[in-house]
Amino acid sequence: MSSESPPPLFERMSSLLDPGRIMLWAMSHYIQVFGETILKGQLLAPFTQTQKLRDEAFGRFWIDFTTPRQMSSDPNNTEIPPPVGSSALIPPLLRTASGVVLDIGPGTGTQMPLLTSPSITALYGPEPCTSLHGALRAKAEAEGISSKYHILSTGVAAADLVPALRKTSGVVDAYDADPAAGIFDTILCVRVLCSVPQMEKTVDELYAMLKPGGRLLVTEHVVNSWRRAKGSFVARVVQGVYTLLGWRWFIGDCALDRDTEAVLRAAGGGDGWESVELERSFEWSAMPYLSGVLVKRG
Ligand SMILES: C[S@@+](CC[C@H](N)C(=O)[O-])C[C@H]1O[C@@H](n2cnc3c(N)ncnc32)[C@H](O)[C@@H]1O
Structure with a gap:
């Protein structure tokens, strides 16, 4: 957490390679999709359907990346490993x-x-990468929440999301009558603000869609603020190197260098939050994290 002390130098240095390993993993899926497309005779597809290929490759990578690995050699042992690193920040918030x-x-x-808490009355999941919807549906079934989890084939931009919500349910009725009423009691941003096309605009729209008193729960990797006491200039340079090597291209438009905290704090005109509790973790690394809760003024 924010009070954590950095690990020894060797561990810090070797952790700088972690994003590189992730990028190579994603790249291998991209090469596979690229190769399959060429073998199907669609020689121009890499140029004419670039985004489709990238989406397909990212979808396959993300399924692979998030599939739990077995912890023991016993095939009957399906125990899921406990969350570690940045993943450990998520459960207490969500x-x-x-x-x-x-x-x-x-x-x-x-x-x-x-x-799965009964205090959640409905969930809406806008997920533009439709090749992930099968896995998403299966997970909702497995967790017993499929009747209240609505998967939407759209991004989170209000211009797309609000019409999609209107088609799904009456959840926007009060908002349509008076936008100040908002739509959501809770908004979850878990490793996603790094990928949305226009973060400032998106965050302002999220703020508008929160009900007064509503809570925005955040766990996001962010730019290494190397001027902060615990930041790292080397890690900031490494973020730049991965960006130049194509991180965004292979990882679904994810940016390593967003100042998400500044954008979140400024939402609602800067005075829009009743409370902001944000913490930084892993500030020495190429993937520092911001996590916490912002409560909209009632
Ligand atoms: C790094 S993954 C995180 C997935 C999930 N939140 C988690 O913690 O496992 C980022 C996800 O955001 C989705 N995404 C990208 N741009 C988006 C947008 N504009 N609106 C909604 N989702 C988006 C991607 O398709 C991808 O599934």
Whole structure:
């Protein structure tokens, strides 16, 4: 957490390679999709259907990346490993979600086991990468929340999301009558603000869609603020190197260098939050994290 002390130098240095390993993993899926497309005779597809190929490759990578690995050689042991590293920041936050919940970019539904509380009345998951929807549906079934989890084939931009919500249910009726009423009691941003096309605009729209008193729960990797006491100039340079090597291209438009905290704090005109409790973790690394809760002024 924010008070954590950095690990020894060797561990810090070797952790700088972690994003590289992730990128190579994603790259291998991209090469595979690229190769399959060429073998099917669609020689121009890499140029004419670039985004489709990238989405397909990212979808396959993310399914692979989020599939739990077996902990023991016993094939009957299906125990899921406990969360470690940045993943350990997520459960205490998400377990506080309640009411009508927006789960932005749920991916394969990795966080769903944390969203089974009866105090959650409905969940909406806008996930533009439709090749992940099968896994997402299966996870909702497995967690017994399929009747209240609505998967939406859209991004989180209000211009797309609000019409999609109107088609799904009456959840926007009060908002349509008076936008100040908002829509959601809780909004979850877990490793997703790094990928949305226009973060400032998106965060302002999320703020508008929160009900007064509503809570935004955040766990996001962010730019290494190397000027902060615990930041690292080397890790900031490494973030730049991975970006130049194509991180965004292979990892679904994810940016390593967003100042998410500044954007979140500024939402609602800067005075829009009743309370902001944000912490930084792993500030010495190429993937520092921001996590916490922002409560909209009532
Ligand atoms: C790094 S994954 C995180 C998935 C999930 N939140 C988790 O913690 O496992 C980012 C997800 O955001 C989705 N995404 C990207 N742009 C988005 C957008 N504009 N609106 C909603 N989701 C988006 C991606 O398709 C992907 O599933």
